[in-house]
Amino acid sequence: MPNVGAYYFNNTELSIITSLFIYRSGTAEQITYMIQPELAKKITNKKDEVAGYSGRTKYIARLCNNLAKRNLVTTMKTPHSMRLVYFLTQEGLNFAYTVLGIEEHSSSLASGWSGDYGYFDYHLYKPSIERFMHHNLSVNFHIQMLHHASLKQFNYEFIDNRYASREFTLVKEGRKMKRFFRPDGEFKINDINHYWIEIDMSTERGEKLADKFESYRDYLDVISEGIPFSEMNETPHTIVFHSSAIYIATRWISVLNAFLNKMNHYTGLINFRLTNNSTLEHAVVAELSREEHQNKVLKNLQFYLMKEEGFLGLPDTRSQKPNFIKLLPSDEKILGWSPNIIIVDKSDGTKQILLFERFEGMESIGLARIVDFNKKFKSLEIGKTEHIKEIIPVLYFFDVVPNAQSYTMTSAENDLRGIFNKLILHDAKNNLWLDGNDQSQIHTNPLMYRC
CATH class of the missing domain: 3.40.1350 (Trna Endonuclease; Chain: A, domain 1)
Structure with missing residues (x-):
């Protein structure tokens, strides 16, 4: 058993710490699937409420509680679920930096890909209660994608918005304007196809939805200036909106219209896809x-x-x-x-x-x-x-x-x-x-x- 400082940790405990560092939070069930994505099933709030924990998940919960006693992990309850949600304390985050060998100055240099993690202040790590449903849907999305990757034999990597957000300068009518590109994250399939991900709570409509795609277009204009689109490394293969809704046919019409109206010539170069928990597996198969x-x-x-x-x-x-x-x-x-x-x-x-x-x-x-x-x-x-x-x-x-x-x-x-x-x-x-x-x-x- 490896030891860090005065404590001994088994490999599963270290995996829990690493998972909570990467995903920022998780229930015992989610953490189980983070560590072993091949075990994952479709996660719904209703199942979270009524389903009992498996033996493996009970073991993970017990280890999480042990880590909480060491002041490395703490918990919160959210309005939409009876399950405890685990996340790292400030001490736990410092511990994760030590275990993963992350230097204090690295946040501005890190990409987030392939273990290149950044050093962020605690307030940028701790999940927001106000936006927790949005954050939790993102966690479930990545768990499901890792599950599909384990079954369909493809490589899957992702980064969250801390790494994906970028500041850029836009020049319009001779004026320089500071703008921000802020997707909810990015992911790669087989390290070839690159995707931008937005967690869609159906709250952005009309002008707000149009503004989102306009910011995408402005960012693409800046990074592709003077470079053929096919030679760009940062451009996505597909922009994915993953919806919290069960019925998304009507939402498809509105987001597709916004995409077609605001993305200009990029509409023939970049795919746009709307998914939810029910359609995600089919979307993965279609992309592959x-x-x-x-x-x-x-x-x-x-x-x-x-x-x-x-x-x-x-x-x-x-x-x-x-x-x-x-x-x-x-x-x-x-x-x-x-x-x-x-x-x-x-x-x-x-x-x-x-x-x-x-x-x-x-x-x-x-x-x-x-x-x-x-x-x-x-x-x-x-x-x-x-x-x-x-x-x-x-x-x-x-x-x-x-x-x-x-x-x-x-x-x-x-x-x-x-x-x-x-x-x-x-x-x-x-x-x-x-x-x-x-x-x-x-x-x-x-x-x-x-x-």
Whole structure:
């Protein structure tokens, strides 16, 4: 058993101290899952009230109480739960700094990633009672993500808002203004895909919600100035709003509208996703399976492209692996992203573009890219030909059938009113093709359906 000062500590006690340092608080059950995330289940307030502790959790609670007797841990009760919430005392925080080897000057230098922890004053560590429900939802989010990581075999890291908050200088009309970028945290999946996380209590609406996305946009403008977006290290793959609500369909419409209206050209570069406890696992699978889903679409398309003539696209004879048509580098530079398109020859000698984008659950980027492609089409080399008369959007999905209200009640619909009536949906998992207006099945060649 390791000893620190006059006390001996077993490894589990040190894990409790470390967990409370990283997460800032936790019930005995939460601490159990912090240490062993593979044991975690969906945590709800109701279960917290009525469920009994497991043997492992009782053991953790006993160790927490022992640490409390040593004045390293203390407790509080919150209005929404009967469970005791544990967090470090000032002495416990000092002890954590000693155990983790954190130097007193390191708070401004630390990133929070991969054990690079900062030295913060106690008031920045202690969880706020006034904002505890917000903080607790954040704790549960990270526990659930670690649980999914343990089951689905991916690496998961996160930092909270103490590390994620940044000050930056914005120049508008010749004036310098100090601004702050303050997400609730950030996380990484497999150290490749980077996410910003907001814990959404549905309290920010209207102008406040718009202001939040405007601050994101301003921060992105500053850090990406003079640098191609694809070469930026700090830009997120996705912005995640994790909601405290059970029913989030209406919230999706309002936050998506704010995102599309305020994020400007970033809407085609950064995904936006809304989740809650019920949809989080599916969202994780969707994020992990983006390439797999697209490959399934390509496989499904080969049958139709080989069956009839009149297509430019798959199969690509230059490669063993089928792919969509690639635009000229100059066109992709204007867009900032690479569209998935097939070109169809119509009987009247004109051509159609079929633009394929994913719409898996409550995510924005497929809709945003359809808007972006249509707005910029005439400025692209491919759009300057007189032969291409139509752009047909194809939204493909894998597990979640799109609800028409998910896109027709957004501001995207105003931009797409002229082409949404030509929408095609593709169930990539079951290789089914649907009319986007009434979701009736298409039994003919879907690529010729809108000709």
